[in-house]
Amino acid sequence: MDGVRFVAGGSGGTGSAICARFAAQGHPVAFTFLRNEAKADAVLADLAGQGVAAKAYRVDLTDAAATAAAIDDAAEHFGALHSVVYAAGPSFEMNFVSAITPATWAETMAADINGAFNLFHAALQRMRAQKHGNLLSLSTCALKRPPKADVLSAAPKAAIDMLLKCIAKEEGRNGIRANLVELGFIHAGMAAQHIDEVWTPEMIAGITAQTPLKRFGAAEEVASAVAYLCSDEAGFITGQSLAVDGGYQL
Numbered sequence: 320m321d322g323v324r325f326v327a328g329g330s331g332g333t334g335s336a337i338c339a340r341f342a343a344q345g346h347p348v349a350f351t352f353l354r355n356e357a358k359a360d361a362v363l364a365d366l367a368g369q370g371v372a373a374k375a376y377r378v379d380l381t382d383a384a385a386t387a388a389a390i391d392d393a394a395e396h397f398g399a400l401h402s403v404v405y406a407a408g409p410s411f412e413m414n415f416v417s418a419i420t421p422a423t424w425a426e427t428m429a430a431d432i433n434g435a436f437n438l439f440h441a442a443l444q445r446m447r448a449q450k451h452g453n454l455l456s457l458s459t460c461a462l463k464r465p466p467k468a469d470v471l472s473a474a475p476k477a478a479i480d481m482l483l484k485c486i487a488k489e490e491g492r493n494g495i496r497a498n499l500v501e502l503g504f505i506h507a508g509m510a511a512q513h514i515d516e517v518w519t520p521e522m523i524a525g526i527t528a529q530t531p532l533k534r535f536g537a538a539e540e541v542a543s544a545v546a547y548l549c550s551d552e553a554g555f556i557t558g559q560s561l562a563v564d565g566g567y568q569l
Contacts, residue, residue, distance in 0.1 A: 322399030322449075324549065325390065326350040327380060327438050328407030330358040332508030333457065336538035337406055338362055340546045342369040349393035351378040351407065372397065380407055380434030387441035394445045402453040402549040403442040405435045405479070410509055411471040413517075419471065431475035436482060439497075443486070446495050453549045454497040456483055457541070460564040462501065480560065487558030496557040498548045500541060503530065503564025507538035531566030 324341040328334040329350020335358070338348045348366055352359040352375060359375045366373035374396060376389040394400040409430040411423075439454050446452030458480055461473035480499055487497040504526050506514060514523065514535070527533055544563045547553055562568055 321346070322401035323347045323349050323393050323397035324401055325393050325403045325442070327378075327403070327405050327434075328352075329375070330355050330362055331406060332511060333502075333505060333538045333541050334404075334406035334508075335362045335365075336507065336542040337404055337545050338366060338373075339369070340539070340542035341402075341549075342366045342371045342373070344546065345371060346401070347372040347397045349374045349376065349389075349397065351376045351380065351389060353377065353379060353407075380437055381430055383437040383440070386434075386437040387444075390438070390441040390445065399449060400442060400445045400452060402455065403438060404545060404549070405438055405456040407434060407438075408457075408472075408475075408509075413468045413513065414471070415468050416470055424471070427471045428475050428478075432478045432482075435475075435479045439482065439486065443490065443495070447490070447493050449494075451494040452496075454483060454486060454495065455545060455548055456480075456499050457545075458499040458501045458560060460501045460503045460562055460568045462560075463562075463568045484558045491557055496553075498553075498557060499560040500544045500548065501560050501562040501564060501568075502536070502541060503562070503567040504535045505538060505541060505563075506535040507541075526567075529567060530564070531569060534565065536563060536565055 324346050326334050326338050329338045330352035338350050341348050378385050378389045380386050456479050458476045483497040541563050544561050
């Protein structure tokens with residue numbers, strides 16, 4: 320069964336690369352964005368240039384009704400919902416736990432965890448009826464190698480990791496697979512902003528030294544892993560986490 324590839328956060332650095340990879344495979348693409356309409360328009364233009372049908376939705380993923388409406392519209396517009404990828408997440412400042420306010424903690428957890436839940440919950444309603452579908456979330460290698468000053472990124476991803484693994488166990492009988500791609504240091508999106516504008520040369524050198532491949536990753540490398548896990552070639556893979564981190568977890 321074919322159908323639309325739906326990417327939440329498709330206007331972001333990594334999300335747009337995922338959209339482009341799906342388009343390169345000839346699949347129709349739908350994606351969400353929140354604020355950056357100009358970037359969303361640019362992604363749509365790029366997808367059109369690759370000759371595939373595409374549609375963009377301005378959606379706040381913490382709004383369950385709006386998220387479900389976007390999923391339903393994409394499924395009806397393109398005929399079926401093949402894969403749903405969570406590549407979204409709130410912006411945040413890297414900080415030690417002691418310096419994070421309870422309000423910031425609550426806001427970040429709600430945006431990331433609830434956003435992912437709303438997306439996957441809406442997708443499940445369609446995929447269960449289809450008896451087929453792929454769910455995937457971008458995660459972080461920090462789940463295996465806890466970071467300093469990065470808990471606002473890692474903590475919600477731990478909850479999303481458990482969410483998808485529970486879905487994998489519950490929904491396999493309905494032909495639904497659920498997997499994760501754990502990102503290392505990828506020069507794209509919010510991470511690229513930190514690398515280019517916040518981190519010192521010493522910090523960058525230290526990360527590179529701890530990464531066996533001695534470099535940062537690219538959004539296109541993440542997109543390759545996502546496309547594989549959402550393909551029929553990965554048809555017997557579910558409930559798994561694939562690290563795209565240059566060996567950083569080792």
